[in-house]
Structures are given as C-alpha cells and as structure tokens.
Amino acid sequence: MKTPLVEFRSVCKTYYMGEDIVRAADNISFSIYENEFVAIVGKSGSGKSTCMNIIGCLDVPTSGTYLLDGRDVGQMDKNELAEIRNEKLGFIFQQYNLLPKMNLLENVEVPLMYAGRPKGERRRIAKEMLEKVGLGDKIRHKPNQLSGGQQQRVSIARALSNSPSVILADEPTGALDSRTSREVLGMLQDLHQQGNTVVLITHDNSIAATAERIIRLADGKVIYDGPTEGAFSDEHMGGTGA
Amino acid sequence: MKITESFSLAISNIFSSKMRSFLTMLGIIIGIAAVMVIVGLGNGMEGYITDSFASVGTNVMTVSITGSGSSGTVKEEEMFAIVEENPACFEYISPMVSMRSSVKIGSDTLSYTTATGVGEQYFDIYGYTVAEGRGFRYMDMEKRTRACIVGCYVDQVLFDGQSLGETLRIGGEVFTIVGVLEQIDDEIDEGGSDDAVYIPYSTAARLSYSGTVSSYIVTAVSDDLVDAGQEIIEDALYAILRSSNAYSVTTMAAMLEMMTEMIDLVVLILTVIAGISLVVGGIGIMNIMLVSVSERTREIGIRKALGAKERFILTQFVIEAAVTSAIGGIIGIICGYGLSSVASNVISNMMGETLTVAPSVVSIAVAFGASALIGIVFGFLPARKAARLNPIDALRHD
Ligand SMILES: Nc1ncnc2c1ncn2[C@@H]1O[C@H](COP(=O)(O)OP(=O)(O)OP(=O)(O)O)[C@@H](O)[C@H]1O
Numbered sequence: 001m002k003t004p005l006v007e008f009r010s011v012c013k014t015y016y017m018g019e020d021i022v023r024a025a026d027n028i029s030f031s032i033y034e035n036e037f038v039a040i041v042g043k044s045g046s047g048k049s050t051c052m053n054i055i056g057c058l059d060v061p062t063s064g065t066y067l068l069d070g071r072d073v074g075q076m077d078k079n080e081l082a083e084i085r086n087e088k089l090g091f092i093f094q095q096y097n098l099l100p101k102m103n104l105l106e107n108v109e110v111p112l113m114y115a116g117r118p119k120g121e122r123r124r125i126a127k128e129m130l131e132k133v134g135l136g137d138k139i140r141h142k143p144n145q146l147s148g149g150q151q152q153r154v155s156i157a158r159a160l161s162n163s164p165s166v167i168l169a170d171e172p173t174g175a176l177d178s179r180t181s182r183e184v185l186g187m188l189q190d191l192h193q194q195g196n197t198v199v200l201i202t203h204d205n206s207i208a209a210t211a212e213r214i215i216r217l218a219d220g221k222v223i224y225d226g227p228t229e230g231a232f233s234d235e236h237m238g239g240t241g242a
Numbered sequence: 243m244k245i246t247e248s249f250s251l252a253i254s255n256i257f258s259s260k261m262r263s264f265l266t267m268l269g270i271i272i273g274i275a276a277v278m279v280i281v282g283l284g285n286g287m288e289g290y291i292t293d294s295f296a297s298v299g300t301n302v303m304t305v306s307i308t309g310s311g312s313s314g315t316v317k318e319e320e321m322f323a324i325v326e327e328n329p330a331c332f333e334y335i336s337p338m339v340s341m342r343s344s345v346k347i348g349s350d351t352l353s354y355t356t357a358t359g360v361g362e363q364y365f366d367i368y369g370y371t372v373a374e375g376r377g378f379r380y381m382d383m384e385k386r387t388r389a390c391i392v393g394c395y396v397d398q399v400l401f402d403g404q405s406l407g408e409t410l411r412i413g414g415e416v417f418t419i420v421g422v423l424e425q426i427d428d429e430i431d432e433g434g435s436d437d438a439v440y441i442p443y444s445t446a447a448r449l450s451y452s453g454t455v456s457s458y459i460v461t462a463v464s465d466d467l468v469d470a471g472q473e474i475i476e477d478a479l480y481a482i483l484r485s486s487n488a489y490s491v492t493t494m495a496a497m498l499e500m501m502t503e504m505i506d507l508v509v510l511i512l513t514v515i516a517g518i519s520l521v522v523g524g525i526g527i528m529n530i531m532l533v534s535v536s537e538r539t540r541e542i543g544i545r546k547a548l549g550a551k552e553r554f555i556l557t558q559f560v561i562e563a564a565v566t567s568a569i570g571g572i573i574g575i576i577c578g579y580g581l582s583s584v585a586s587n588v589i590s591n592m593m594g595e596t597l598t599v600a601p602s603v604v605s606i607a608v609a610f611g612a613s614a615l616i617g618i619v620f621g622f623l624p625a626r627k628a629a630r631l632n633p634i635d636a637l638r639h640d
C-alpha cells in the first residue's frame with residue numbers, strides 16, 4: 001500500500017492554562033494520500049488551526065506521531081522543520097500574509113529564495129505562477145494595490161512556487177465576498193485536478209463541500225472522516241443539527 | 243539564499259524609511275565625525291611640532307649642569323675637551339648663558355629683547371648667518387670682549403639698519419655692535435627670534451651672578467649619533483662630578499618624543515570621549531532594531547512559514563543593523579573630513595601658521611570598520627530576538 005502524504009497517529013496537542021487543561025487535539029488519527037482534496041471542518045475552537053499548524057510543521061504534537069511523506073516530524077529540529085516547510089508545504093492564509101513592501105514577483109519568489117534557487121530561475125518560476133493565477137500583467141504591483149481576491153491569488157501563486165507536496169489553505173475565503181470566494185475555491189479545485197494534494201481548513205460547510213473528503217472535528221476529536229456525500233447528515237454534524 | 247541578497251534586502255529596508263534610518267544613524271555620524279576631527283587635529287599638531295623641531299635640528303642636545311658634585315663643578319675647558327675628543331660623534335658646541343639684565347639703548351630699556359652669552363659656534367648650530375659685520379671669534383671668548391651681535395629686528399627697527407659700530411648697554415656695561423644677523427623668522431617681530439642680542443659667553447658669565455657657565459648646546463654629527471653622544475657626555479660628566487643628579491643631557495629627539503607622546507595621550511583621551519558617543523549611537527541602533535523587530539513580527543512569521551531558517555532571519559537583521567551603522571559611518575567620515583578642512587583653515591588663519599588637519603587613511607578605515615562592528619554588536623541582540631520568534635505566535639501577531 002502507498003505511504004500516505006500526511007499521517008496523524010494518535011496526535012494530541014494539550015495546552016495548560018493555569019489549572020485548566022485544553023485538549024486542542026485529542027487523539028487524532030487520519031491519513032491523507034497524494035492527490036486528495038480534503039476539507040477539515042469544525043466549529044470555532046474545535047481544533048482546526050491546531051491541526052493545521054501541526055500539518056504545516058509550524059508546531060509539533062504534544063504526543064502521538066505525525067509523519068509527513070513518511071518522515072517523523074516530531075524528531076526534527078527547527079532547521080529541518082524550516083526546510084520541510086519550504087520544500088513540502090504551500091500555505092494559503094486567510095489574511096493572505098503577503099509582504100507589503102515587496103512587489104508581487106518578489107513575494108512569489110520568497111520560498112524559492114529560501115530554497116536557494118538562483119535569481120534567474122526564481123524570476124521565471126514566479127512569473128509563470130503569477131500568469132497561472134491570472135496576474136501576469138501586475139507583477140510589479142505592490143500587494144496593497146490589489147483587491148482581496150487578487151491578493152489571495154498571489155498567495156496561491158506563492159504557495160505553488162516551490163511545487164509543494166501539500167497545499168494547506170486555512171480559511172482561504174474568510175476575508176472574501178461570495179463571488180471571489182467561488183473563484184478562489186475553483187482555483188483550488190483546478191489545482192486538485194492538476195494532481196496536487198489540497199487540504200482546506202474551514203468552519204463553513206458550504207465551502208467544505210468543494211472538497212472530495214471531509215474530516216470533521218469537534219472538541220479536538222475526529223467525529224467524521226469520509227466522502228463529502230453524506231458528511232452533512234445530522235449524525236455526522238456533531239449532533240447539533242446545524 | 244545568498245549574502246548579497248541579505249544586503250540588498252537590508253538596503254531597501256533602510257531606504258524605505260529614510261528619516262528614521264537617518265535619525266538612527268545620527269549617533270554614529272556624530273561619533274565618527276568627532277573621532278575623525280580629533281585624530282586629524284592631533285595628527286596636524288604633531289606634524290606642526292615635528293616640522294618646527296626639524297627646523298631647529300633634531301641632532302641638538304642640551305647639557306645642563308644643575309649642581310656641583312663632590313669634586314666641584316665642570317669647567318668650560320673640560321666640556322670642550324669632551325667634544326673635541328670625539329670628533330666622530332660631535333660637531334659643534336656652544337656654551338649658553340642667559341642674561342637677566344635688560345638691554346638698553348641710550349636711556350631706553352628694551353623689555354622684550356633678550357641677551358644671551360654664546361660661543362663662536364652658536365650660529366652654526368642654528369644655521370644663523372651673519373649678514374653684516376663679523377661673527378664671534380675665539381679671541382672674543384678669550385679676551386671677554388665687549389662685542390655683540392644683534393638680530394635683524396634690533397638692527398632695522400631700533401637702529402634703522404645702521405647698527406654696525408653703534409653701542410648698547412647690558413647690565414651697565416657698554417657693548418659695541420660688530421655684526422648683524424640675517425633675518426630668521428618669516429616676519430620680524432618684537433620678542434621674536436630676530437629680537438635678540440648675543441655676547442661672548444665668557445663676558446656673560448662674568449657679568450652674571452654665578453660667574454660660571456651652566457648650560458651648553460652640543461650637536462651630533464648626525465641624528466643617529468645623538469643617543470651615543472648623549473651617553474658619552476653623561477659618562478664624562480659623571481667621571482668629573484661623581485653624582486648623576488648634578489647634570490642632565492636632553493636631546494631634541496627626546497623632547498620631540500615627549501611632546502608627541504603628550505599629544506598622543508590627549509588625542510587618545512579625546513577619542514575615548516568621542517568613542518562614548520559611538521556606544522550611545524550603537525544603543526540607538528539597538529533600540530530601533532528592537533522596535534523594528536516587534537513591528538515586523540508578522541513579516542518574520544510569514545518568512546518562517548515559507549521556510550526561512552533562524553540563521554537567515556538572524557543574518558538579515560544583523561546585516562540591516564550593520565549596514566545602517568556603516569552608512570552612518572560613511573556619512574560621519576565625510577562630515578569629519580569636511581569639518582577637518584574647515585578647522586585647518588580656521589586654525590591656519592588664526593595662528594598664521596599652516597597646520598593641516600588631515601585624517602589619515604588608516605583612521606578612515608578604522609572609523610568605517612568600527613561603525614560596521616558597532617552595528618553587528620548592537621544589532622545582534624534584536625536579531626536574535628527576531629530569529630527565535632515562534633512562527634505561530636509571530637503569524638498571529640498584528
Ligand atoms: N496557544 C494556545 N494556548 C492555549 N490554548 C490554546 C492555544 N491555541 C489554541 N488553544 C485552544 O485550543 C482549542 C482549539 O483551538 P484552535 O485554534 O485549534 O481552534 P479552531 O478550530 O481553529 O477555531 P477557530 O475556527 O475559531 O479558528 C481552543 O479551545 C483554544 O482555546
């Protein structure tokens with residue numbers, strides 16, 4: 001059987017708030033394979049961001065094992081984590097998180113720069129990515145000269161620049177109106193069609209429905225993991241009927 | 243990621259907020275400029291003093307008999323003998339007797355004109371030439387003649403250039419002017435080198451209170467022989483006086499050295515004081531870098547999420563601090579250079595002497611290096627703070 005790209009084995013993340021213990025991730029296990037389009041959904045405080053941080057190698061589990069492409073992330077030091085974020089992961093954030101002083105081209109180049117790619121190659125790839133998201137004519141613009149939807153497209157271009165194994169999108173449409181949201185989601189679907197692995201994190205069921213598979217979290221636990229069809233029946237919604 | 247990229251990133255950050263960067267640099271600019279001017283002034287002074295000593299001659303030694311030893315004092319003949327026995331080492335010798343009594347022409351007392359008792363080689367030692375009349379002869383010394391030689395101020399101002407054969411009085415004795423010296427200073431002034439009267443040392447010794455000669459000027463054949471000559475004289479005087487406290491031999495070279503050392507010390511002290519402003523400048527840089535790190539926390543988080551290692555973030559901030567400081571250093575060097583040339587002009591005009599306040603190439607290099615180093619040292623702490631930020635917290639920051 002093929003090795004999963006992302007594999008959680010009894011992952012726990014515990015926060016200690018004085019006397020209280022918060023189990024932000026409580027014994028979570030799942031596997032995501034290459035070329036899947038998975039949405040991690042759940043209500044506010046259910047542990048989505050916690051999972052996303054662990055998948056994104058920005059944080060390590062308190063206990064349990066996280067294997068990315070078969071490698072145990074828990075055993076890695078800070079430098080290796082930085083390397084793996086650079087090589088294997090493409091982030092798309094809710095707040096776009098572009099660098100305001102740089103133009104679009106330079107923004108998209110950043111991951112390539114940290115990967116040590118030569119200047120000319122960086123330029124070429126960055127241009128290509130920006131053209132791919134339909135911003136080829138604005139490469140010298142600064143992020144604040146763009147609309148929200150356009151900025152999010154830049155962040156998609158940046159996420160793609162290093163051809164990552166996993167594209168991680170955390171509430172990518174959270175700051176967008178419904179039309180641009182659909183546009184961005186369509187773009188994620190296209191990426192999936194082209195063979196990329198996409199993990200979409202959202203609290204919004206209608207957005208999660210774009211994915212092919214849903215992992216639903218509640219109170220740090222997985223309460224549903226399966227195809228999108230049937231994910232929204234009452235029994236799989238955490239019993240709230242929402 | 244290449245180091246040149248860190249540099250261009252740093253430069254674009256510095257230029258994106260020019261006013262702030264300039265204010266950050268100000269401490270360094272002032273500190274470096276101050277150091278440059280002080281070191282430049284010190285060098286200028288040293289050059290000036292070395293030049294004026296060179297015109298006197300650094301092969302000159304002054305011998306002072308400060309007391310009498312257990313076996314009496316030193317006679318002139320004994321002193322002459324020391325010099326004559328070592329012709330390979332010594333060139334000239336002249337006794338020197340300063341007169342306390344003032345010089346009078348008719349009934350006018352000249353308050354600035356000095357009278358000095360000298361030997362016949364005195365003018366050779368200082369390179370003075372006799373313009374009119376004659377110099378001193380052995381006979382003048384031997385016979386204690388009442389002959390005198392005057393500087394050109396005395397001749398031209400006090401005797402209207404007709405002094406030869408005239409008389410003047412020193413300590414009640416009448417002296418006849420037998421010679422006039424060539425002009426010495428660039429301008430003849432009252433109290434200057436040209437306002438002087440010279441008489442035979444033997445006559446002077448008899449007129450003076452003690453009746454003995456207590457100081458001599460001796461020249462070595464060359465500058466290299468000054469130390470050897472000093473030793474010969476000291477040994478000979480010790481043999482006569484049997485006490486090392488009864489005489490002293492001072493060389494011009496030693497005096498020059500002493501004065502340069504003194505200037506060096508003053509320059510060093512002033513440089514340290516100016517250096518303190520460099521430290522203050524460094525703290526200013528540290529302060530702004532800390533502010534910059536907290537302002538750019540989110541940027542740091544984004545960079546880390548995109549794969550920046552701690553080392554990259556650290557280098558980026560250290561380089562930014564170092565470049566800021568080094569640019570301040572360059573501006574400071576330029577300001578220091580400008581101020582130095584202004585100071586040169588002002589001092590030259592005030593003193594009527596040419597004093598070049600020139601910062602040396604070495605001091606420029608050191609100033610630049612020091613400013614870059616200050617940036618690195620004071621930028622390190624903020625840079626490390628940036629590098630160690632937790633990426634999740636940094637990303638959440640706004
Ligand atoms: N750094 C932290 N310290 C303490 N508790 C934390 C920390 N981060 C998260 N938590 C807690 O862990 C739980 C899960 O938080 P998480 O951010 O993963 O939720 P979420 O599903 O992303 O919610 P939202 O949709 O509001 O973003 C919450 O109860 C939260 O209070």
Ligand SMILES: [Mg+2]
Pocket residue numbers: 048049050
């Ligand atoms: Mg969240």
